[in-house]
Amino acid sequence: MHMANELLSVPVAAGTLTIAAAGLGFICRKVRHIITSDRLALMGILGAFIFAAQMVNFQLPAMPGTSGHMVGAVLLAIILGPHAGAIVISSVVVIQCLIFQDGGLLALGCNIINIALVPSYLGYFLYRTVTAGRLSSLKTYIGAMLACVCAIEAGAILVPIQAALSGVLAVPFSTFLITMLGVHFLVGFVEGLITVAVLGYLQQVKPDIVVNRLPGKVRLSGKAVLVTFVVFTFIIGAGLSLLASNKPDGLEWSYAERPNQPDFKNFVFNNDSTIAAVDDFHSKYSPLPDYSIKSPEPEETAGEEAATQAGWTSFAGVLGSLITMAVIWVTAWFLRKKQPVKA
Amino acid sequence: MHHAYIDKFAYQDSPIHRLDSRAKFIVLLIFTALVVSLPRTSLSILFCYAVGPVAVLVLAKIPLKFVFKQILLVSPFVLVLALSCPIYDKTPVRVAFGPFFLGTTLGWVRCFVILGKFIVTMLALISLVSTTRFGDLLTGLQKLGLPKLLIIQLGFLYRYIFVLIDKVHHILRARNVRRLKNLGFKKELKIAAAMVGSLLIRSIDTAERINIAMQARGFDRTWHSLSKLRIRRCDLLFALIAISFMLGLYFFVKPVF
Numbered sequence: 159m160h161m162a163n164e165l166l167s168v169p170v171a172a173g174t175l176t177i178a179a180a181g182l183g184f185i186c187r188k189v190r191h192i193i194t195s196d197r198l199a200l201m202g203i204l205g206a207f208i209f210a211a212q213m214v215n216f217q218l219p220a221m222p223g224t225s226g227h228m229v230g231a232v233l234l235a236i237i238l239g240p241h242a243g244a245i246v247i248s249s250v251v252v253i254q255c256l257i258f259q260d261g262g263l264l265a266l267g268c269n270i271i272n273i274a275l276v277p278s279y280l281g282y283f284l285y286r287t288v289t290a291g292r293l294s295s296l297k298t299y300i301g302a303m304l305a306c307v308c309a310i311e312a313g314a315i316l317v318p319i320q321a322a323l324s325g326v327l328a329v330p331f332s333t334f335l336i337t338m339l340g341v342h343f344l345v346g347f348v349e350g351l352i353t354v355a356v357l358g359y360l361q362q363v364k365p366d367i368v369v370n371r372l373p374g375k376v377r378l379s380g381k382a383v384l385v386t387f388v389v390f391t392f393i394i395g396a397g398l399s400l401l402a403s404n405k406p407d408g409l410e411w412s413y414a415e416r417p418n419q420p421d422f423k424n425f426v427f428n429n430d431s432t433i434a435a436v437d438d439f440h441s442k443y444s445p446l447p448d449y450s451i452k453s454p455e456p457e458e459t460a461g462e463e464a465a466t467q468a469g470w471t472s473f474a475g476v477l478g479s480l481i482t483m484a485v486i487w488v489t490a491w492f493l494r495k496k497q498p499v500k501a
Numbered sequence: 502m503h504h505a506y507i508d509k510f511a512y513q514d515s516p517i518h519r520l521d522s523r524a525k526f527i528v529l530l531i532f533t534a535l536v537v538s539l540p541r542t543s544l545s546i547l548f549c550y551a552v553g554p555v556a557v558l559v560l561a562k563i564p565l566k567f568v569f570k571q572i573l574l575v576s577p578f579v580l581v582l583a584l585s586c587p588i589y590d591k592t593p594v595r596v597a598f599g600p601f602f603l604g605t606t607l608g609w610v611r612c613f614v615i616l617g618k619f620i621v622t623m624l625a626l627i628s629l630v631s632t633t634r635f636g637d638l639l640t641g642l643q644k645l646g647l648p649k650l651l652i653i654q655l656g657f658l659y660r661y662i663f664v665l666i667d668k669v670h671h672i673l674r675a676r677n678v679r680r681l682k683n684l685g686f687k688k689e690l691k692i693a694a695a696m697v698g699s700l701l702i703r704s705i706d707t708a709e710r711i712n713i714a715m716q717a718r719g720f721d722r723t724w725h726s727l728s729k730l731r732i733r734r735c736d737l738l739f740a741l742i743a744i745s746f747m748l749g750l751y752f753f754v755k756p757v758f
Contacts, residue, residue, distance in 0.1 A: 162579045164618040168538040186648035193650070195722050199712040200705065202657020203665070207704040210665035214673065214700070216693035217683055228697065237701075249654040253662070256630055256638070257508060259575050262622050263533050326541060326615065327582055328590035328608055355694030356701070364702050469597025472545030475754070476598075479548035483555045490559045 160254070161269055161317055163262030167324035174320065175267030181275055182248055189241045197242070204234060205246045205253075218348065226348040231274065232281035232306045233353045240282035247274035268320050272313040281309035299354055303386055306350035307343065314342035347390060510563050510631040517561035517632045521736040522641035528743040529629045533622050535751050542610050545598075547617040549750055553743065554624035561632045568631075572623045583615040635659050640726040652724045665704060672696050 163171070193201070208230045215227045235243035251269045254260040261269045288301035318334040321327050327334070511518075517525075536550055558568060587608035594610060596603040629638075636656070643652045676692065683689070 160578060162582075162619060163533060163537050163622045164579060164615045165582060166537065168534055171534075171537065182651065183648055186650045190650065195720060196712045196716065198650075198653055198722065199657060199715060200708040202654055203661050203704045203708040203711070204701075205654065205658035206661035206665040207701060209662050210669040210700055210704075211697045213666065213669050214693050214696050216689040217686065245651065245654055246658075249651065249658050252655060253658055255626075257635070257659070257662075259571055259623060259626055259630070262619075263530065263626055264537055264622075321582075326611075328586040328588075328611055329582065330589060351690055352694055352697070355690055356698045359694050359698035360701070363698065469600075469602070472543075473598055473600075475545045476548045479552050482552050486552075486556050486559050487565075490562070494562065 160261035161265040161272065161320060163264045165321045165324060165326050166265055166268065167326065168264070170320055170324045171264040171267060173267075174271055175264070178248075178267040178270040178275065182245070182270065185241050185244055189245070193242060201238070201242055201246050202249075204238065205249050208234065208247070208250050209253075216352075226345075226352075228352045228356075229273075229277075229310065229345070229349050231277040232285070232302070232309050232349065233356060235278040235282040236285055236302070236305075236353075236357070240279050243282065244275050244278040247278055250274070268316070272316045272320075276312050276316065277309035280312050281305040284308055298357065300386075302354045302357060303347075303350035303390075306353050307346035307390055310342050310346035310349055311339060314338045314345075343390070347387065350386075508631060508635065510561070510567070511634045513562060515561045515632070516735070517557055517628075519735075520632075520739050521730055521732055522633045522637045523645060523730065524732065524736040524740045525629050525633060526638065526641060526645070528740055529625055531744060532625050532747055535747050536618055536621050536625075539614075539618070541614055542607070544610065544614050544617055546750070546754065547614070547621050549754065550747075551621050551624060553746055554621065554628045557628040557632070558624065561628065563628070563631050568624065568627050571627055572620060575623070576619065579615065579619045583612045583619075586612040586615065634728075636726050637728055637730070639724060640728065640730055643724060644730060649723065653722065656724055661704075661707075664707075665700070668703065669696075669700060672700065 166174075211230055212227050218226050231243065231247050234246055237243075238246065248270050251261070251273050252266065255263065255266050255269070282305070285301040285305040288304060289297045291297075315335065315338070318331060318338055321334065322331045532550075532553065536547070539546060539550075555565075558565065587606060590606065590608035590611060592607040594605060594607050596605055596610065639652050639656055639659075643649065673696075676696065680692075684692070
């Protein structure tokens with residue numbers, strides 16, 4: 159799920175951007191010697207392949223009218239190895255942002271972490287751990303399923319955490335988290351199924367393209383799918399119910415405090431002088447302290463007056479901006495109408 | 502799907518298109534950061550910020566209809582989260598707007614501010630992407646210090662997205678022609694997996710051919726571009742105007758509600 163600019167605060171966005179940039183820079187440096195120049199074309203085209211593969215949709219059972227498609231991070235990590243997979247998926251996220259405007263520029267750091275880095279490495283790690291030793295089709299099946307479900311859930315968990323740290327949304331942290339986990343459990347499960355099915359197909363048609371070769375026979379049986387679904391549902395369900403019944407944890411508490419006090423200055427208690435200085439700077443230059451929300455029952459006329467004044471200011475701002483935009487547009491329209499006559 | 506389906510406007514010509522991609526990118530970054538850091542309750546100031554990207558879009562002759570269609574296309578996730586705000590935050594507030602007073606809840610205000618910020622930052626992003634050729638943007642980003650490997654990766658990706666999307670359209674059409682009814686989940690999944698798998702094998706074959714062709718032409722792992730990037734006087738002027746517009750709005754206009 160793509161994070162948007164508006165759900166983040168600037169510090170969180172800057173922090174995640176830094177982490178993502180550092181991570182990507184580190185990976186690029188590390189794999190410079192592993193990725194030979196004949197792998198470059200392959201990686202680029204596999205990035206494009208991810209886009210194309212996401213367009214292959216199929217009907218989902220039990221929910222008529224809905225269709226699923228694959229995400230592909232784990233499949234790519236299994237085929238290319240985690241480093242190359244992470245770079246490819248990161249580039250996919252960047253293109254989704256720049257060309258298709260999916261997810262904002264400031265949210266790019268979050269998206270790279272949630273969609274590319276975490277799923278690639280976690281998925282690959284889980285897959286390799288499960289399939290270590292003698293190869294067997296059961297191990298591949300369990301490994302791929304586990305990798306897909308866990309990788310996608312891990313990415314999904316990060317979204318509400320980042321949103322909660324930013325404090326833009328009013329949705330309670332646990333509600334958001336449970337919704338994300340629930341939805342992405344299904345996404346991850348379908349992803350696991352299609353990944354296993356694709357691995358099975360590759361194993362039949364071209365078994366040599368996977369980095370560490372595939373075992374004798376990978377196939378999907380209805381019974382195995384059912385058993386996996388029940389087991390995963392049980393685990394996730396148990397986890398979710400624990401989460402729902404728990405007392406609000408620290409993060410939620412800090413978040414729940416905020417809607418009542420939009421300038422959440424007392425969110426962090428720290429007596430450090432730098433923090434105090436930053437706070438001071440912030441209160442001086444941030445426009446936050448000046449916003450004018452009026453309580454529903456205006457007792458003082460002074461407050462009412464200020465509200466009226468604020469209302470007029472905002473009215474003037476909006477009107478002025480709209481007029482400016484209209485003037486620009488009309489001028490450009492006139493100029494453009496004139497141009498063909500000139501030419 | 503043709504190559505110029507999404508970014509067809511990037512290949513036009515206008516004063517904005519001719520600006521250096523680095524200047525535009527940095528201005529966009531500052532703009533987005535400022536808009537995102539605006540208080541979560543001031544709506545009207547967003548209109549003032551919108552003037553910037555709209556001016557750029559109009560100057561660059563990008564049809565606004567296309568822009569808003571594009572924004573609508575990517576909005577569902579934000580829309581859902583924004584609309585959940587009024588449900589959870591029911592602090593009543595009174596909004597003053599000109600001669601009108603409006604009683605509402607803080608949740609609705611937040612919802613509209615989130616949507617407003619979304620629209621304004623998207624306008625800005627689209628006004629960069631649809632006025633800059635992707636190759637120029639990559640060259641600019643390379644000069645700004647992005648790793649070479651990532652630049653090459655992005656370049657390849659951009660070049661071949663449209664090729665592979667064409668291929669997948671063929672495959673999808675073939676399936677639609679042959680499948681007359683829903684075949685049940687297991688069969689459907691198997692078919693989809695075969696489609697994805699064959700697409701994967703095809704792209705790996707394509708990559709091999711491309712690699713041989715590139716090696717034959719002396720590929721040396723660097724991204725070359727024909728357009729030479731130079732910071733000219735008009736680039737500096739653009740950056741100066743844009744940044745003073747933004748900072749002026751940020752520091753001297755008190756955001757009111």
